[in-house]
Each structure stands twice: as C-alpha cells, then as structure tokens.
Amino acid sequence: MSARSRLKRESSLGEEVAQRLEGSPSAARSRLKRESSLGEEVAQRLEGSPSAAPSRLKRESSLGEAVAWSASLLRRIDSLNRIIRSHAGGLELVELTPEGEAVVRYTGMCAGCDYRPSTTAGTVEPALLDVPGVRRVTVLGSRIDEDALATLRVTLRDAGAPQRAVRLTRRMEGLEP
C-alpha cells in the first residue's frame, strides 16, 4: 500500500503535466478546474457553465490569454521538474491566482530540504517569473527573511544561476535555440 499511496500522492509532476498538455481535453479541463482558480474560470468557460456567463462576458477578451498563460506556466513547471529531478525531487503547482501569483510546493527529496530557498531564488523563481503573466512566486512551506532573500538573489545572480535557469527552461520548451 505504501508504495502505491506514495506514487499516488506525489504523482510525478511530469506525468501530470504531460497528461494536462497532451491528454484528453476532458481530463485537462477537470484538472485545470480542480487545481487553480484561474483554471476553474477557464474550465467553466470551456464547459459553458451558465453561472460563469456574466464573468465570461466581462472577460471575454482576456480568456484566450489566460488559457495560453496557464498552459505556458504548466509547461514551465514541467521543464523545471526535469531540472529538479536531478535532486530526486519535484515541483507542483498548488494555485494560480488571477493576480498572477503562482503558488507552488516542492515534492520528493526537495520537500523539507534546507536548501529550498536557494533552489527557489536561483532556479524556480526566475524561471516562473519569465512566464508572461506571472508576477509573483510563492513556495509553500519555505520562506526566509526578506533581507536574507535579497542577499541570496544577488549572490545567485552574480553566479549566473537565474539566467541559466531561464535559458535552460526556454530551450527545453523550444523557445530559444
């Protein structure tokens, strides 16, 4: 039971994301609906829920962008997972707010790791902020002092880490040669 449960809980992100991106439209819709507030809105739009009608009318023009944004974010998380897998860990999207805050959490060996702030500042945060529409990144269960974070960001920037994370993930997605 334990192995099965574990697999179910941690459910390799890559697999989930791949399903979201490549799987059946209905599976993609239900996942989007479940996992993100924006996804919920998008799913309602796709399903034509009558209760969503007023909001749909108001936001008609931005919905296409929202769908693209959501897909780009999931693709970026998939790319980050390919990098983070070298740590035997993973990353999953918890929530995507209409304000552009991507809430994520680490899984596997990265969950509970004391180096999470470094991976966040050097790899995860810059790569996610590179996705159009993402304005803020929050990692559940891991937070350090603002000054300490600023220092860490400078150190990592000087070492080229954020630039490398953005370059690598873009290449994985075919956005850069």
Added chain:
Amino acid sequence: MIDDIFIFDNVIHLSDMSTPNLRDDIPDAKATRDRIVRQISGLRWPGPPPRPDPDFDWTQRWEVEDMYELVFKGSPTDMAMAQVVPMFDWFKEWESPITLQYAMAKAYPERVMFCGGVDPRYRGLDDALEQIDYQAREMGARSFKFYNAHERLEDCWRCDDEKLAYPMYERALAAGVDVLQFHKGNPWGQQNMEKLSPVDLQAPARDFPQITFIVHHLALPYFEEMVSIAARFPNVYLSMAGYMSFYRFAPRRVQEYTGRLLQACGAEKLLWGSEAALAGGPTPSLEAFMSLEIPDDLRNGYGYPQITRADKKKILGENFARLMHVDIVAKQQELAALGRESRA
C-alpha cells in the same frame, strides 16, 4: 475573534484530575498527578481573570459551563475542539474523559467539535476499534487523539505498528474520520522519551496520504525531527498546543522556534491550540501571539522570516477550519446570529 481574526482552537481539554478520578490500584497515582499539575502550573499566566483565586483547584473535574466560561466568555475564541486524553495510567475515567468532551460538543455544537480518543492497550485492539466506530458514528467524533506512550513500558505502542496502530487508522477512515492527532514529546512523569519521538509517524503519513496527522506540542524535545517530518509530509500538521504559554518566561525560545517553523514548514502547517483548561484561559496566550514578532537578530542570523498578519490568520483559525471543513464566513454569520438571539 481577536483583531478581526477568527480563532479556532485546535485543543481544549475538559480534564478530570480530581482525587475521586485517581486510580485506587496505582500507589503513585496521586504523587504523579500532583507532579503533573505542578509542572503545568508553571505555564499558566498568573492572576486575573478568569481565575484570580490562587487557591483555585485546577485539578477539578471541568464541567461544560465552567469550560464555556473560561474559553468562550473569557476569551475571544470562536470555535474549539474538545479532545479526549486517553491517559488511563493514573485515572479511572482517563485524564480528559470521553463523556466530558462529548458533553461540551453536544451543549455547544455551533462552537465545539468532539475529538474522541482510544488506546489499544486499555482494553485491547478490538475494544479500541469498537470505540472508534461508536465515538465516530454515535457520538459524532470528528477526530481521534492518541497517546502511544505510557508509564509502563508494556503499555506503550508504536504509531507505525501495522498490526496494532494501522487497524485503528483504517477503522477511523471507514467511519469517515480523516484527521488523527497524536501527543508527542512532553512526557508525563517518567515515561521513556523515545516512545514520544515523532519518527514513528513517518510510515503512517506515507501509507495513509488521505489522513491528516496532527502532532501536538511540537514534539519537544524532538523539535528538529518534527520540523523535518512536517516539512516533508504534506499531510502532517503541527498543533502549537499550549506552546505560547512559554512566552511568559521564555519569549526568545518561542521566537526562535516560531521563526524556524515558518522558515521550514510554513504557516500553512501550524494550528493554534490553547490547552485550556489546565494551561489557563486562552486570552493571555492569544494576546502574546498577536504581539509576537521575530526579532532582527534571529532574522539576520538564521534567515527566519518575519511573522505576518496573514500567517497569524492562518495559524489562529484558517488552517484548522480548512481541515475541519468549516466555512469561516458562514460560521461568523451563524455565531453572530446566535449572539443576537441570545441577547434578545
């Protein structure tokens, strides 16, 4: 509410440490009870209100109305969970009896949830399983509390025992209860410490991902083990369960531990717990928590984040409300309507 923040107290106990409840067949029951009471009295904020009398007998059998006055009239607490303490080592009807916790929830269902309790070493596993069924299905238990360490070594059990512990978790799930709670750390009397280490919760947390495991008292002195477990397992939460009481005489320690918890586990994993009645009325602890800040030297030296109002909101009520499926806005409206009715 305090400063417009909804308070859902994870743990109050209607305890009965009175002399009539002491076991006659245990020679050191009274001495142990007295030692425990002395230890806990150090945590209680002195003086007024609601119990200004220095001779007040805290070992009394706490009845429903006394508890209501202490927690709901004497403090800004909105909701609470009354938890059984299945400590049979020295007490006939256990330290915090099932009947009292149930009576509290029944008398004030809009504010109080009943957390049952069983122990497989009390009358055997079969009895514990029957009790789980009964307490969940007939008494409305929304959670169960476990104490796996006892004074006699042969009474101790491990939380990862697949033959003894797992059947209880499975039975609770089958009865619709998916939040289980464990006393860890903080030994009573001269129990062996290692039985109170939280490490035996890792396997259950892995094997039962559908269960939320709440660990009490930050498992002190196994603090770093507890931090690691809560950080790594998404279904492990920590109840601060009386921990703010230390702020009265060891504020630095509270700042340090809170900073570490926010840094490694996140405010999302922490639950407010007053431990009333024995820890006293919740007001002084609540006020201390609202004033709590992580000082600059800890932030500079360890990178601990500052505690924010959003963190406090999560810890004081939002997290436990989410786990117990309480809609805070609807509950506030319900309680406000009840207040208006009672005034009319």
